Amino acid sequence: MNIGEPIRRETYEPITLPIEQEPVPAEPEEVPVPTEVPTAVPA
Amino acid sequence: MDTPDRVGYVVGVRWWRRRRLLGDDGWVLTSPLYVAASAWPPGRPLRAMCLPRGCEAPAERCRCGIYAFRDPEHLLTHVQGWYSDPELFAVTTIERVVFGAVALWGEVIEHERGYRAEYAYPLGLWVPPRWRKLYPQVEAIHRALGERYRIPVVYEWEELL
Numbered sequence: 001m002n003i004g005e006p007i008r009r010e011t012y013e014p015i016t017l018p019i020e021q022e023p024v025p026a027e028p029e030e031v032p033v034p035t036e037v038p039t040a041v042p043a
Numbered sequence: 044m045d046t047p048d049r050v051g052y053v054v055g056v057r058w059w060r061r062r063r064l065l066g067d068d069g070w071v072l073t074s075p076l077y078v079a080a081s082a083w084p085p086g087r088p089l090r091a092m093c094l095p096r097g098c099e100a101p102a103e104r105c106r107c108g109i110y111a112f113r114d115p116e117h118l119l120t121h122v123q124g125w126y127s128d129p130e131l132f133a134v135t136t137i138e139r140v141v142f143g144a145v146a147l148w149g150e151v152i153e154h155e156r157g158y159r160a161e162y163a164y165p166l167g168l169w170v171p172p173r174w175r176k177l178y179p180q181v182e183a184i185h186r187a188l189g190e191r192y193r194i195p196v197v198y199e200w201e202e203l204l
Contacts, residue, residue, distance in 0.1 A: 002156070003111075003112060003117075003154040004157070005154060005155050007153045007154060007155060008153050009150065009151070009153070010153070012048070012052050012053060012147070012149065013049075013051075015050055
């Protein structure tokens with residue numbers, strides 16, 4: 001997804017989460033499409 | 044996590060591909076791209092990881108993190124562009140695309156048109172109104188996804204944003 005250039009970084013801490021379970025680590029959620037950054041594709 | 048800058052979470056919009064995983068009878072939301080393992084677990088937050096570089100996602104000098112657009116307009120333009128590219132079109136058929144809103148929290152990098160975040164969970168699914176006639180089977184599938192993730196399914200973005 002082309003979301004443009006970064007502007008700022010902030011930390012958000014919800015009072016109430018949408019769900020209450022422990023987070024699950026994910027594979028890289030966004031791998032650039034082949035035409036963008038082929039070197040970022042995991043082996 | 045250190046002292047937060049803000050309390051709450053950011054709301055963005057994004058797309059997924061719905062898939063059936065091996066050994067699972069139901070549909071799940073996955074990244075629309077080609078990382079097979081990137082299923083969004085129902086009932087649990089997704090935490091971003093950066094396998095290519097191993098950085099603390101989302102890192103400023105990387106492209107890792109969980110992505111979302113700020114506006115539905117940018118999201119739909121993005122998806123239309125995707126489906127106008129014959130090489131990318133092969134990734135999935137359009138009726139397997141799922142649109143929705145997501146809560147983003149933890150470390151969040153704001154970009155010009157969206158966000159990269161550390162944690163995320165879907166807040167609701169949006170069905171394009173025209174799809175009710177074009178793809179009649181999609182409505183029931185979205186309802187099943189909504190029940191599984193315990194989120195609403197709507198036909199107007201305003202109900203989610």
